[in-house]
Amino acid sequence: MPLLSLRDLAIGSLKPFSNHLYEGDCVALSGPSGCGKSLLLRAIADLDPHSGTCFLRGEACDQIPAPEWRRRVMLTPSECRWWLPTVAEHMPADMPPSWYEKAGFNPDVAGWEASRLSSGERQRLGLIRTLSRAPVVALLDEPSANLDNRNRERVERMLTAYLAEPGRAICLVSHDQEQCLRLANRFWNIIDDKVRELSELTPTFQV
Template sequence: MADFLQIQGVSKSFGPFQAVRDVTLSVAQGEIFSLLGGSGCGKTTLLRMLAGFEDPTAGRIFLDGRDMAGVPPWARPVHMMFQSYALFPHMTVEANISYGLKHDALTPAQRRDRVREMLDLVQLTPTATRKPHQISGGQRQRVALARALARQPKLLLLDEPLAALDKKLREHTQFELMSIQARTGVTFIVVTHDQEEAMTLSDRIAVMDRGQVQQVGSPTEIYEYPVNRFVASFIGAITSFDAEVVARDAGFLTLHVPDFGGQVTTREADFAPGTRVTLALRPEKLVISKDRPPGNAVQGVVKDLAYFGKDSLYRITLASGALVQAHAVNQARGAAMVADWDDQVWLSFQPSAAIVLGG
């Protein structure tokens, strides 16, 4: 797909504070692209520049081949859906959706047809005559989405679109958003601090920290192949250890890991012997057992455990004092826990499960 949105070297400063630093991104038409990061990372400032509410201090933004410099928000083929939804409480669902169309060159009949189309799209036709306080939070979210899509924008910007919903409704609405986007073909840019939301919704994700993009990739690439310690630790749970490359041979690295009191084998990475690196392990990649398994293994004591139904989380203290998290899937109903508090256990992992990072 051709680049539909191009962000070229964009920076934004507020006095001495630089909120966005030299960001370059390309987004394809029809993508759901997420800007993911913690509070203050610059993701919302970048979104506001795309909407035209802020002007870049440096750099350029192109949308569908057109330079957005000097183009005011109302003249851009862009709509922004705010976290609060900003619905008019005194208007019906139908009137809220219709409101954004009043300045468009549509006849009353065309406007009614467009509103009906949007109500059908978001499956809210039965609620058309209700007011926002008479519908659920998830339905209000869909009203705001329908109002945004009614003007047929080329680009829809969503600022923390699901933050006001409870966990179960948020998970359900994520799939509704994906379905609606697939049916309309509109390009979505989603700002979120919720890594699970970004992983579920997105075709690609840009992970941001302190105004800069740290990595861009698919959810699988971001999770399985992080480029640095920040991305590895921000996306999902992970435990990191200092290590040193001992040997590199036949597609494998041999690492000395002081916290393990010995060596482990990982898949090959571009590090020469003698290089200091970070060994990172995801909890679900670790296998807990009472007996020592072959291959990469380290012994520890169960310090804490938590039962979540579908799986259990173990926090295990190694002899070095390092604390490691491991997940065990509860496959059988009512099955005994893999281990209990204060049990001595072994943690093992496959060479391909380890992430090796510089530094």
């Protein structure tokens, strides 16, 4: 059984799209700027009005309370919001400090003021905020766009480790074609308001 199924999912100008994500899948989603990549992720996470239906292990989205769906199918946006004073207040109370170390921080980052974080720090901390909650499907919108090579490698190691856990899948937006090749086993491309699956990464896979 698929972990996640999309049935005639449509949002904005995007045409209805049906497909599945299976255990261990990492789908790279790309297309021209403004084509609807982020909108599609938000529709899958049930954050914006859309048509069509998503299923998690066969159970329809509308049969699962919205907060629970968004915990199991969790979006990390390209710009994570930080609304509480400190980093720790945004993280699960029982999150082991080792999560900070995986992202290249000392554990004392938990006490940092969230308002003083750089864009790259927010991005890495936003990712561990998601992965530490162990969602079934992680929806990641440009998870390493603001990072240098060293921190991008850290992010990729975290994603690889997450996928190695049973019952996990990722759908990510990335403008880094080499990263797509390293991480993804499947490729979705949006062209002319249509989402299509490519059998391999080709020049038509626009980043």
